[in-house]
Amino acid sequence: MDKKSVDSLVKRVVSVFAEIFPQHQYLYFPLISAALVWGIRRPDAWREQILSWEIWPDPEFIPTKPDAFILAFFENDPDLVKIYRSEIKKKDLDALREAFIRLYPLLGLEDPFLSALFTTELETKKYRDIVRAFDARVDQARADIAALKSRPKFLEALKTLAEELSALSAALLSQSDVQRSLEKLIKIQIKETDV
Amino acid sequence: MSKKLRLLFSLFRIVIFVMGFFSVQACVSHLKEAKFFYAQGEEFARAYQTQEAVASFKRALQEAGRETESNPSAQAYMLKGLAQLNLEMWEEAKQSFLLAHSFGFDKGEEWASQLTLFGLATTLQEMGLAEPAARVFKSLLDKSKFDPVTRLAAQSYMKLGLDKALQSERQEKEKQLRDLLKTADKLIVRNFSCGFCHYLQSQVFSHLSEFGHSFESAVIAKEIGLPTEQIGRDNDNQIVFCYQKLKETLDSVQWSDFESLYQEWMARWGWEDPKRPPWKKR
Numbered sequence: 001m002d003k004k005s006v007d008s009l010v011k012r013v014v015s016v017f018a019e020i021f022p023q024h025q026y027l028y029f030p031l032i033s034a035a036l037v038w039g040i041r042r043p044d045a046w047r048e049q050i051l052s053w054e055i056w057p058d059p060e061f062i063p064t065k066p067d068a069f070i071l072a073f074f075e076n077d078p079d080l081v082k083i084y085r086s087e088i089k090k091k092d093l094d095a096l097r098e099a100f101i102r103l104y105p106l107l108g109l110e111d112p113f114l115s116a117l118f119t120t121e122l123e124t125k126k127y128r129d130i131v132r133a134f135d136a137r138v139d140q141a142r143a144d145i146a147a148l149k150s151r152p153k154f155l156e157a158l159k160t161l162a163e164e165l166s167a168l169s170a171a172l173l174s175q176s177d178v179q180r181s182l183e184k185l186i187k188i189q190i191k192e193t194d195v
Numbered sequence: 196m197s198k199k200l201r202l203l204f205s206l207f208r209i210v211i212f213v214m215g216f217f218s219v220q221a222c223v224s225h226l227k228e229a230k231f232f233y234a235q236g237e238e239f240a241r242a243y244q245t246q247e248a249v250a251s252f253k254r255a256l257q258e259a260g261r262e263t264e265s266n267p268s269a270q271a272y273m274l275k276g277l278a279q280l281n282l283e284m285w286e287e288a289k290q291s292f293l294l295a296h297s298f299g300f301d302k303g304e305e306w307a308s309q310l311t312l313f314g315l316a317t318t319l320q321e322m323g324l325a326e327p328a329a330r331v332f333k334s335l336l337d338k339s340k341f342d343p344v345t346r347l348a349a350q351s352y353m354k355l356g357l358d359k360a361l362q363s364e365r366q367e368k369e370k371q372l373r374d375l376l377k378t379a380d381k382l383i384v385r386n387f388s389c390g391f392c393h394y395l396q397s398q399v400f401s402h403l404s405e406f407g408h409s410f411e412s413a414v415i416a417k418e419i420g421l422p423t424e425q426i427g428r429d430n431d432n433q434i435v436f437c438y439q440k441l442k443e444t445l446d447s448v449q450w451s452d453f454e455s456l457y458q459e460w461m462a463r464w465g466w467e468d469p470k471r472p473p474w475k476k477r
Binding site: 060061062063064066068069072076105108109110111 | 350353354357358361398401402404425428429432433436439440470474475
């Protein structure tokens with residue numbers, strides 16, 4: 001991936017976002033991250049993938065996964081084993097299922113929007129905090145995005161981002177590598193925009 | 196608003212155009228007005244202008260209501276029901292859809308008829324009436340020739356079925372899952388190239404702990420393609436889950452056969468690690 005091109009693209013998009021919704025800086029990283037990942041993987045479907053997140057969760061079958069699948073999800077992750085040791089030991093599927101519904105989209109499906117929305121908790125592995133904050137934070141983001149969508153400039157900025165990113169060879173890097181660089185870049189741009 | 200409702204409204208837009216709902220011949224004044232305001236509400240809703248959308252749906256409801264009083268028809272009740280759905284008037288919407296269906300649709304209007312039934316089932320589901328909703332979804336699965344409705348009905352029916360099975364005792368659960376499997380089989384017989392149907396089948400096999408079958412269905416789903424990236428990723432996770440389960444349960448000869456087959460699929464998909472699809476964090 002050409003770092004300079006991405007830098008300049010992110011700079012432009014952040015400055016447009018700052019103009020359109022300066023009070024919602026917390027959404028810059030999730031939105032750009034989703035545009036990056038979905039834009040690269042399915043360039044023609046950027047609008048559907050980026051803007052349809054508000055109808056999350058998808059797939060609808062997350063709450064009805066078999067007990068064995070849920071147990072395996074927790075048991076295969078050493079950090080989850082540590083945090084949910086007691087529930088796993090007791091095979092408390094009610095509690096595990098409640099946590100699974102919120103953690104699986106992040107840790108299992110690595111949804112780029114949600115991963116970016118909970119980036120701090122993911123970095124510090126505070127998974128119980130994610131479960132507690134999940135519904136409220138997602139509802140808030142959903143409401144904020146819904147309000148923004150009526151602004152043509154917002155859609156235009158996302159479209160440009162998805163199209164330009166898909167033209168870069170960013171697919172060569174892993175999603176997490178790209179997201180890490182992107183987070184740094186966006187933070188720098190936000191600071192510069194604030195100044 | 197739920198995903199299903201959004202899809203339903205999108206389908207309704209298609210039906211409006213396909214059936215020429217806006218043609219002058221087909222319309223009398225209140226019906227025409229109702230269609231106009233309903234379409235306007237849809238436009239506002241798509242642009243996330245919620246207040247304007249609500250106002251338009253209220254006008255559509257008013258006009259459709261007048262039409263049902265002066266000249267009741269399936270179309271008028273369907274429009275009334277859809278406006279009520281948009282306004283989240285579940286009980287009223289249910290009545291309108293039932294009345295629309297009781298009037299019957301003309302030849303060539305099967306799509307509208309199926310859409311009305313789908314609207315009714317969705318309304319029942321929103322009202323928490325899972326059993327009757329499941330019956331209507333099932334009937335649509337058996338009769339619908341309109342692929343988008345069939346797929347949505349399949350998804351809803353399977354979801355309701357799995358919800359119910361999860362709350363049932365062991366024997367009853369097994370029976371319910373076998374019934375769901377029959378439904379998935381039927382869908383696949385009707386349309387083998389439906390990747391999503393194979394995905395559904397894989398999910399049900401997984402509930403039955405038939406991991407070999409679940410794996411096969413998930414592989415077919417992956418090969419055919421799935422409607423969204425998230426469902427694709429969930430399907431990849433299902434493949435990995437089956438791999439792990441089969442490792443625990445197969446004897447050494449069976450495992451060796453399976454593993455060599457798995458290696459072939461991995462090579463085809465570009466996976467380097469049997470438990471980690473490439474999109475997963477390293």
